[in-house]
Amino acid sequence: MLEVRNLGVRYGGIQALQGVDLTVAQGEIVCLIGANGAGKSTLLGAVSGLIKPTAGAIAYEGRPITGHKASRLSRQGLILVPEGRRVFANLSVEENLILGGYFRPRGREQQADMAEVFDTFPRLAERRRQQAGTLSGGEQQMLALGRALMGRPRLLMMDEPSLGLAPLMVAEVFGVIRRIHQRGVTVLLIEQNAAAALAIAHRGYVLEVGRVVLSGSGQELASDGRVQRAYLGMD
Amino acid sequence: MDGTQFLQQIINGLTLGSLYALIAIGYTMVYGILRLINFAHGDVLMVGCYLAWFGAVQFGLPWWAALVGSMALTALLGVLIDQGAYRPLRTAPRISALITAIGVSFFLENLGLVIFGGRPKAFERPEIFNQLYQIGELRVLSHSVWVPIITALVLAGLLWMIYRTRLGMAMRALSRDLVTVQLMGIDTNRVVAITFAIGSALAAAGGIFWAMKYPQINPLMGVLPGLKAFVAAVLGGIGNVVGAVLGGLVLGFCEIMLVALWPEMAGYRDALAFVLLIGFLLFRPTGILGQELPS
Ligand SMILES: Nc1ncnc2c1ncn2[C@@H]1O[C@H](COP(=O)(O)OP(=O)(O)O)[C@@H](O)[C@H]1O
Ligand SMILES: [Mg+2]
Numbered sequence: 110m111l112e113v114r115n116l117g118v119r120y121g122g123i124q125a126l127q128g129v130d131l132t133v134a135q136g137e138i139v140c141l142i143g144a145n146g147a148g149k150s151t152l153l154g155a156v157s158g159l160i161k162p163t164a165g166a167i168a169y170e171g172r173p174i175t176g177h178k179a180s181r182l183s184r185q186g187l188i189l190v191p192e193g194r195r196v197f198a199n200l201s202v203e204e205n206l207i208l209g210g211y212f213r214p215r216g217r218e219q220q221a222d223m224a225e226v227f228d229t230f231p232r233l234a235e236r237r238r239q240q241a242g243t244l245s246g247g248e249q250q251m252l253a254l255g256r257a258l259m260g261r262p263r264l265l266m267m268d269e270p271s272l273g274l275a276p277l278m279v280a281e282v283f284g285v286i287r288r289i290h291q292r293g294v295t296v297l298l299i300e301q302n303a304a305a306a307l308a309i310a311h312r313g314y315v316l317e318v319g320r321v322v323l324s325g326s327g328q329e330l331a332s333d334g335r336v337q338r339a340y341l342g343m344d
Numbered sequence: 345m346d347g348t349q350f351l352q353q354i355i356n357g358l359t360l361g362s363l364y365a366l367i368a369i370g371y372t373m374v375y376g377i378l379r380l381i382n383f384a385h386g387d388v389l390m391v392g393c394y395l396a397w398f399g400a401v402q403f404g405l406p407w408w409a410a411l412v413g414s415m416a417l418t419a420l421l422g423v424l425i426d427q428g429a430y431r432p433l434r435t436a437p438r439i440s441a442l443i444t445a446i447g448v449s450f451f452l453e454n455l456g457l458v459i460f461g462g463r464p465k466a467f468e469r470p471e472i473f474n475q476l477y478q479i480g481e482l483r484v485l486s487h488s489v490w491v492p493i494i495t496a497l498v499l500a501g502l503l504w505m506i507y508r509t510r511l512g513m514a515m516r517a518l519s520r521d522l523v524t525v526q527l528m529g530i531d532t533n534r535v536v537a538i539t540f541a542i543g544s545a546l547a548a549a550g551g552i553f554w555a556m557k558y559p560q561i562n563p564l565m566g567v568l569p570g571l572k573a574f575v576a577a578v579l580g581g582i583g584n585v586v587g588a589v590l591g592g593l594v595l596g597f598c599e600i601m602l603v604a605l606w607p608e609m610a611g612y613r614d615a616l617a618f619v620l621l622i623g624f625l626l627f628r629p630t631g632i633l634g635q636e637l638p639s
Contacts, residue, residue, distance in 0.1 A: 159527075209528055
């Protein structure tokens with residue numbers, strides 16, 4: 110479904126990614142782990158079209174998309190939930206959701222999608238007229254997820270959705286990711302919480318200073334000594 | 345000053361303020377979504393006036409056709425300026441776009457001088473705006489009645505668009521986060537282009553009604569109303585459409601009252617705007633309606 114070949118990204122003098130190969134097959138949950146500054150967000154930024162790669166090629170559903178605009182890719186179901194949630198604080202919860210489905214035909218189908226989002230996140234339904242900026246961190250993450258779902262993603266990419274959330278909320282977020290996946294959405298996930306991520310992922314990649322240093326199934330990675338020491342806090 | 349005179353000045357202030365408001369809306373909308381002070385806005389207004397003049401005088405169009413045609417072409421000009429001059433600088437430091445805006449302003453002024461010449465052209469007031477109503481001592485030109493009405497209608501239409509349509513939703517979202525709206529499948533360049541189109545069309549309309557007041561046009565005519573409308577936008581709280589109208593009215597009333605109450609101060613009329621600007625920047629930089637600016 111997604112194929113990244115030899116991807117390179119530079120920010121001025123900094124080589125943020127180099128020679129990255131990554132694939133995601135239809136129906137998979139793939140997770141990306143790595144320390145702060147490893148280049149995980151840069152990778153999702155390049156795939157989503159927000160960042161222009163300086164080398165390599167990206168294909169989505171068999172078609173080349175390198176250099177395509179983010180707005181175009183979102184319309185094709187390649188949707189990113191950005192780092193730090195980035196809900197529109199000055200808009201109501203409902204308006205945020207409507208924007209998530211901005212490009213889709215309005216009317217009954219959109220109403221049904223919104224009802225489904227409210228079904229998944231009842232807390233959002235209670236606060237639908239409230240400004241998004243007044244929500245708690247966890248609720249904002251729910252809104253960011255719900256907003257992405259309004260665009261009917263086929264490949265949903267999430268950049269650290271559990272960051273800064275209370276443990277109970279983290280569990281809820283992972284539960285929701287599982288449910289989204291069960292509905293047929295392919296998932297590419299960045300997580301600091303490597304243990305939880307590897308537990309739900311089919312496969313994973315480990316990124317270090319802009320390169321893929323390790324990849325394998327979720328179980329393989331979770332039992333790898335290097336991963337355990339560096340990301341799972343085991344000795 | 346007796347009651348009639350006072351009422352007369354209120355009407356004058358309302359007319360002048362409405363003109364500032366129409367022009368200030370374009371400033372504030374562009375600032376609201378791009379954080380760019382489009383210093384070429386006043387000169388866009390001037391081009392709009394010349395377009396209307398050509399339409400009416402050279403092509404013999406009725407006034408409303410000249411107005412609408414000028415608004416459409418000026419909207420296009422605004423979009424071209426954005427796409428040509430500002431869009432390449434969207435991610436550059438803000439000061440680059442600001443300096444470019446000043447450059448565009450000089451460019452339009454000098455292009456105007458070359459093409460239209462420096463001599464002012466008479467700008468006729470159409471019949472409908474030239475009726476004089478006499479109510480007792482009070483004398484009111486129909487222009488003074490129409491301008492506030494048109495401004496009020498424009499404001500109502502814009503508020504509806506901003507708060508009730510999906511395009512307005514996209515504009516409000518874009519004003520806070522240019523990057524994340526792209527993830528919603530929204531073509532940001534299109535939204536920005538529409539904003540420039542609306543702002544520039546309103547500048548043309550404001551300029552045309554401004555020109556009817558004086559009634560002449562010249563290539564530098566946009567400078568003063570442009571600056572004053574900028575001040576009005578800041579007074580009201582830049583980025584806020586209601587604020588722009590409020591700021592325009594406040595500035596209009598202050599100017600008129602200055603001249604009415606202290607005729608010997610009339611020469612300082614234009615300086616008043618800048619005194620107000622400095623006062624606000626010192627004591628209430630967010631303007632009348634402004635909230636805390638997002639950093
Ligand atoms: N906009 C930017 N400009 C310059 N350098 C950047 C920018 N964004 C990220 N970087 C750098 O690129 C590297 C990778 O960053 P990032 O992709 O955010 O890592 P991660 O998401 O894994 O923490 C870091 O060294 C970071 O400092
Ligand atoms: Mg990151």
